[in-house]
Amino acid sequence: MSLFARERVRPRTPDQLRAMRVAGLLVGQTLEMLRAQVRAGVTTGQLDALAEDFIRSGGGIPNFQLVPGYVNTLCTSVNDEIVHGIPGDRVLRDGDLLSIDCGAEVDGWNGDSAITLVVGGDEAGDPAAVRLSEITRRSLWAGLAALRPGGDLNDIGGAVEDSIRADARADGVAYGIVEDYTGHGIGEHMHLPPNVPNYRVRGRVPQTPTGATLAIEPMVTLGDQANHVLDDDWTVVTDDGAPAAHWEHSVALTEHGIWVLTALDGGEAELTARGAPFGPLV
Template sequence: MFGRGSKLPAKTPDQVRQMRRAGLVVGETLAELSTVVRAGLTTADLDGVAEKAIRGRGATPSFLGYHGFPATICVSVNDEIVHGIPGSRVLDDGDLVSIDCGAIVEGWHGDSAITVVVGGDQAARPEDLDLSAATEASMWAGIRALQPGERLYDVGAAVEDSITESAQRLQRTLSIVDGYTGHGIGTEMHQEPYVFNERVRDKGPLVGVGATVAIEPMITLGTHESHELDDEWTVVTDDGSRAAHWEHTIAVTEAGLWVLTALDGGQAQLGDRYAPLD
């Protein structure tokens, strides 16, 4: 366990570069999926595209077989928050779809998630566009809160503050899903410590150069409460409200941050905090 004075494990520069290779596979796969999603496809169709994309880039899916998970990606639709199992469900225009993807390259993991609307923005409910944008913005707020020498749980405070601001500005009910967090990542997909999506009493371990974490807020248009379906994977909102999920894997470098699963490394969002390794 991580105590008050503990520090996040550090990766060497070469190990971070290895993780970037895995992260690019994930980012490229999600970019491809975002262009493929359309009405009439099943969630299993998306899974097939993802597996071909990952293996075609010389990587291995992180999720397939993980604790028995039967697919390459998680596809969560509308009131499904996370861990949706791809199958026979047919997508319709206006569906809000969160896609979570992981890949392994030479033993190192990348993990990322996006939320898209089937049929594009023109087919979306306004509240769904607001939800997805607020969730993505809170993820970037959390990423920017990663600071060497500061505490990891500052990330959750930044996510919460961002969601609070968005809810007030948009005049929407936005809730952070209770009980689900981001995580450390490296030679395993899920490692300690937890990366909370809300303010907590503890400050958490110190962030240092070489730390790698996955930050992944999950936000709903209603309740913070959820439950797992009988498939023992799919998590849905208790009140049937829609949910969005955004995630990136990030490395802390000497000069700033490198978003390993973003195709541009996070440059567009981070500005002068963007600091990839050579």
Template sequence: MGWRDRHLEIKSPEQLLPMRRAGLVVGRTLERLRAEVRPGITTAELDAVAEDHIRSSGATPSFLGYHGFPASICASVNDEVVHGIPGGRTLAAGDVISIDCGAIVEGWHGDAAFTMAVGEVPAEVERLIEVTEDAMWHGIAAARVGGRLTDISHAIESHVRAQGAYGILEDYTGHGIGTAMHLEPSLPNVGKPGRGPRLVQGLALAVEPMVTLGTKETDVLDDDWTVVTTDGSWAAHSENTFVLTDTGAWVLTALDGGEERLAALGVPFGPLAD
């Protein structure tokens, strides 16, 4: 099915307000988890922190039970790229961890992720994390009303390619989001600009580059969830949910709505609330 044949869910300004509330729950949960990450903590303990924070905020975890997923966050360590299942794994100094989190408020979803080092890591790993997060912001900054979906893809790929010989996952993508966590369209992290559906006000997208120090090729572990690099190279994952309004981009899962990073990239900021 081609992009032009797919139904896209366009939100009204009134519908975006509970999406922003869901996004804030996600953003605040991730902020809490950043503070909890340390050597000696298990990924299951991080999951418990996340579920408690989401529920105490009046929201529901998006991930728990999703196609049978058994936890409220994805916790992916080192060569695990995405979809890691929290459990008894204990974080050690020198690890990196990617945490992905989703929450539902009044039927509307927010979805975001970050990668961080556990203590000190080699400079190339720190750089990988930085490049991945920056690529996400460059992707969001490329979105304009009337533009095309792959303008975002091209901006992500161009930024990463300009920084070095990294692998960019192609089999896993960003996505539309709203009344479900995953909606059309799929949003590739590589591609030529000017393709795909037109970007319009109210189309919410989760932008999420996944970048590695080696290959773009991956395998799925026997748990049927955890995605790892085939060459064992370490990976980073960065994600935010955003929407275009009549005045600019509004990053629903960023606590400041994305204002600081968008301003640094010269992009209009378009909040409807806060």
């Protein structure tokens, strides 16, 4: 069976995109707040509490809490944890590679974004892990910049894959592109069809019309991408214990170009540096 079956990308109206920007901006602001709070000695549970308070104070609802069975505001994945790490009493240490995934719903519209950073700053981390985060971030922006009206999801997945493969060749490292977890549509719910793979797929794939809203989220490992879920039924870890990085943005394709809904500047700096059309709605 096709990965997509009969899935398609549902276009949104300009007013709906503006509403999604409100939710996306709150998510982006939450992640920026958390950056300043990440340090050795802080627990992932403390970060989660800060995020919930920030989102609710900003008029939003932590939309991860709307996922059946999940009670936290964030996913906090450390070192070999790829995604869906559960916040709790884990104490962060200098050099830990921490991925923070965050989402919020405002007035029925959703935003979703993730960052990866080194506890204590890049100078405290393993240079290979620091580089892993950077090549993952670069691949995210390559995918975002490839979004175009009349295109399809292979434009995005192909750009993500090509960026990672090029960096792998340059670095002489066999980076792993996680295949089991993908991006997704986003709108009235955080997770909507279609899946948005971070690699090319065969066969017909959904097109990307003007008004498309997607969450693009490459996850890359420093070893083999093979993974498994821990006994908590959420946390996904690498089989070989190698570190992983995760970056994500929610994005809209407007009549003017690309608008990164969860980026504080809407994606202007990164998109224009890549020659891609920056297209916010006023």
